[in-house]
Amino acid sequence: MASSSIKAISSSALTASPKLSQVPPPPSKPYLLSFLHTTSNPISLKLSHSHNLRSHSFLITNVIKTAESSSDTYVSKSSQLPKQPSSDSTPTILVSEKLGEAGLHVLGGFGNLECAYDLSHEELCAKISTCDALIVRSGTKVTRQVFEAAKGRLKVVGRAGVGIDNVDLQAATEYGCLVVNAPTANTVAAAEHGIALLTAMSRNVAQADASIKAGKWQRNKYIGVSLVGKTLAVMGLGKVGSEVARRAKGLGMHVISHDPYAPADRARAIGVDLVSFEQAIGTADFISLHMPLTPTTSKVFNDKTFAMMKKGVRIINVARGGVIDEDALVRALDSGIVAQAALDVFEEEPPSKDSKLVQHENVTVTPHLGASTKEAQARLISPTLIKTFERYIEGVAIEIAEAVVGALKGELSATAVNAPMVSSEVLAELSPYVVLAEKLGKLAVQLVAGGSGIKSVRVVYKSARHPDDLDTRLLRAMITKGIIEPISASFINLVNADFIAKDKGLRISEERVAVDTSPECPVASIQVHISNVESKFASCVSENGNISIEGKVKYGKPHLTLLGSFGVDVSLEGNLILCRQVDHPGMIGKVGNILGTENVNVNFMSVGRTVQKKAIMAIGVDEEPKEELLNKIGKVPDIEEFVFLKL
Numbered sequence: 207m208a209s210s211s212i213k214a215i216s217s218s219a220l221t222a223s224p225k226l227s228q229v230p231p232p233p234s235k236p237y238l239l240s241f242l243h244t245t246s247n248p249i250s251l252k253l254s255h256s257h258n259l260r261s262h263s264f265l266i267t268n269v270i271k272t273a274e275s276s277s278d279t280y281v282s283k284s285s286q287l288p289k290q291p292s293s294d295s296t297p298t299i300l301v302s303e304k305l306g307e308a309g310l311h312v313l314g315g316f317g318n319l320e321c322a323y324d325l326s327h328e329e330l331c332a333k334i335s336t337c338d339a340l341i342v343r344s345g346t347k348v349t350r351q352v353f354e355a356a357k358g359r360l361k362v363v364g365r366a367g368v369g370i371d372n373v374d375l376q377a378a379t380e381y382g383c384l385v386v387n388a389p390t391a392n393t394v395a396a397a398e399h400g401i402a403l404l405t406a407m408s409r410n411v412a413q414a415d416a417s418i419k420a421g422k423w424q425r426n427k428y429i430g431v432s433l434v435g436k437t438l439a440v441m442g443l444g445k446v447g448s449e450v451a452r453r454a455k456g457l458g459m460h461v462i463s464h465d466p467y468a469p470a471d472r473a474r475a476i477g478v479d480l481v482s483f484e485q486a487i488g489t490a491d492f493i494s495l496h497m498p499l500t501p502t503t504s505k506v507f508n509d510k511t512f513a514m515m516k517k518g519v520r521i522i523n524v525a526r527g528g529v530i531d532e533d534a535l536v537r538a539l540d541s542g543i544v545a546q547a548a549l550d551v552f553e554e555e556p557p558s559k560d561s562k563l564v565q566h567e568n569v570t571v572t573p574h575l576g577a578s579t580k581e582a583q584a585r586l587i588s589p590t591l592i593k594t595f596e597r598y599i600e601g602v603a604i605e606i607a608e609a610v611v612g613a614l615k616g617e618l619s620a621t622a623v624n625a626p627m628v629s630s631e632v633l634a635e636l637s638p639y640v641v642l643a644e645k646l647g648k649l650a651v652q653l654v655a656g657g658s659g660i661k662s663v664r665v666v667y668k669s670a671r672h673p674d675d676l677d678t679r680l681l682r683a684m685i686t687k688g689i690i691e692p693i694s695a696s697f698i699n700l701v702n703a704d705f706i707a708k709d710k711g712l713r714i715s716e717e718r719v720a721v722d723t724s725p726e727c728p729v730a731s732i733q734v735h736i737s738n739v740e741s742k743f744a745s746c747v748s749e750n751g752n753i754s755i756e757g758k759v760k761y762g763k764p765h766l767t768l769l770g771s772f773g774v775d776v777s778l779e780g781n782l783i784l785c786r787q788v789d790h791p792g793m794i795g796k797v798g799n800i801l802g803t804e805n806v807n808v809n810f811m812s813v814g815r816t817v818q819k820k821a822i823m824a825i826g827v828d829e830e831p832k833e834e835l836l837n838k839i840g841k842v843p844d845i846e847e848f849v850f851l852k853l
């Protein structure tokens with residue numbers, strides 16, 4: 207990350223860089239991330255052309271720039287994996303839980319792969335500062351301490367599965383670390399396990415098996431209950447819940463569901479009635495849990511809600527243990543409200559050996575096996591299944607490996623969970639404006655005099671589009687990046703842009719102005735206004751006292767088109783010299799000569815005039831001129847002020 211690039215030579219220019227007002231220290235030091243390197247770095251925008259059949263939405267993520275050293279040895283448990291020599295630019299990927307070979311191959315082909323499946327939390331914290339990516343399943347707690355210990359190097363956490371309740375998302379976001387998951391590959395496996403538990407529980411399969419192995423023959427003890435005609439309440443009609451519902455209907459059950467966010471047409475398509483929470487738990491013979499663990503769902507099944515259930519209800523949980531108050535479930539089992547429970551997941555995993563719940567004779571348990579099928583972790587091989595479940599053709603291992611490698615390459619992730627996702631279409635359309643937005647942010651902040659506290663930035667988008675058709679989150683994030691990065695040690699990406707702006711007391715407001723241009727072009731212009739600051743280049747201050755600049759995309763390239771009240775037109779590439787001079791002939795020649803004699807190539811030049819015989823000369827230069835050269839320009843008679851800006 208370059209330090210402040212301000213090299214202004216005007217009278218007020220040699221003061222310190224502008225600072226953000228009331229800036230608390232950043233949560234951590236640098237992130238070697240930039241979700242889009244738009245200028246000096248050759249890597250620009252990339253779309254992920256993932257080969258699978260999922261519908262894609264994308265996120266601009268991080269372009270890798272690996273830290274000082276990545277000299278870790280390649281420690282793969284698989285002798286078949288391709289070994290890669292360490293190098294400074296090769297990212298290190300730590301896999302902390304068992305992942306399918308196919309995924310390890312993808313990861314090993316891209317970076318230094320280290321599989322360490324038995325790390326304690328302390329060991330993980332000790333190791334993480336040497337890793338660019340971490341891949342976990344549900345057994346690794348990725349806490350705030352892990353992000354702190356990463357010292358800015360960890361760029362992406364890949365959760366090889368759905369539930370991300372074991373990852374501190376807030377901390378990840380604050381540290382600018384992208385979290386991706388593999389949300390689809392284990393759906394069928396989890397649903398099948400739910401059905402396995404439902405049928406095994408209702409026919410006492412596990413208990414009868416244990417009894418016969420203990421030398422008993424208890425045919426009367428293990429009389430089961432039938433499923434046909436019974437009501438099943440599916441709590442959470444998402445991916446797994448929907449598949450469970452379909453299968454349960456095939457078993458002849460009447461299926462109802464409670465899900466406050468499920469679309470009615472999805473329920474209708476499966477033939478499921480969406481009902482209230484009370485109705486669902488009050489009428490069901492079987493209740494199957496398929497909601498995520500969130501603050502709202504935590505212990506939602508408790509003494510109070512068990513008391514609302516039909517006596518003799520049976521419960522299946524392949525979601526998360528934390529949605530049930532386990533002590534309350536033991537009480538409900540003892541009192542007979544709940545006749546049986548079948549549990550794959552627990553509040554603490556593994557549960558204690560003497561857990562009353564686990565030991566209860568009416569409880570069937572499995573050790574979080576929902577996602578554990580060969581097919582879910584690797585690939586489904588049956589062509590029939592591929593046809594039926596197109597979106598499940600990839601296993602978790604491949605799904606997460608591709609997401610992590612893509613994120614490390616700076617591609618756009620379809621499965622980011624802690625950053626806004628932008629559709630590929632929107633992204634492709636906005637990409638030149640994304641470049642413009644960052645340049646305008648960079649330029650605006652360099653026009654602020656050192657010592658001014660930037661508190662408030664107003665961004666105005668002129669567009670012919672209806673506001674609903676213009677997603678400006680990316681543009682706002684890039685303006686934020688452009689403003690903050692030149693004057694702070696924080697590295698900004700789409701994950702943390704809003705957080706860091708807020709943390710630094712920078713308020714960015716957005717406005718849209720309707721214009722009568724072609725709606726084909728999403729943004730006619732972007733203006734950035736910084737209020738209540740001093741400027742080191744007075745000419746960029748508009749009548750209302752704000753530093754104001756405007757840019758447009760012309761022929762796919764970013765251009766500066768307005769500086770204060772001066773119209774200019776200069777391509778925002780390379781670096782920029784802005785001069786205000788008395789408007790008379792020969793000025794361009796004089797400045798051009800000085801640049802020419804020092805071999806500084808001018809790539810663009812534009813002059814804007816005012817009625818008071820003043821002109822603004824905007825000169826785009828490829829190289830960074832030496833200070834003596836800039837001083838020479840400053841001494842040209844009739845040049846009243848000038849500033850050099852790095853883009």
Ligand SMILES: NC(=O)c1ccc[n+]([C@@H]2O[C@H](COP(=O)([O-])OP(=O)(O)OC[C@H]3O[C@@H](n4cnc5c(N)ncnc54)[C@H](O)[C@@H]3O)[C@@H](O)[C@H]2O)c1
Pocket residue numbers: 368369370389392393396441442443444445446447464465466467468496497498499502503524525526550551574575576577578
């Ligand atoms: N046991 C396993 O190995 C295993 C495997 C896969 C998934 N899971 C777990 O299963 C759960 C579901 O996974 P998924 O892939 O179907 O997720 P999903 O996001 O597709 O579905 C979750 C559904 O729950 C709904 N929901 C949210 N809050 C709710 C509430 N208060 N009440 C009712 N419904 C609510 C959501 O609207 C959504 O439709 C997750 O907790 C996941 O971690 C477990």
Ligand SMILES: O=C(O)[C@H](O)COP(=O)(O)O
Pocket residue numbers: 343344345366367368369370392574575576577578
């Ligand atoms: O949320 C999930 O994807 C499941 O709980 C699977 O977890 P696992 O990857 O630890 O098996």
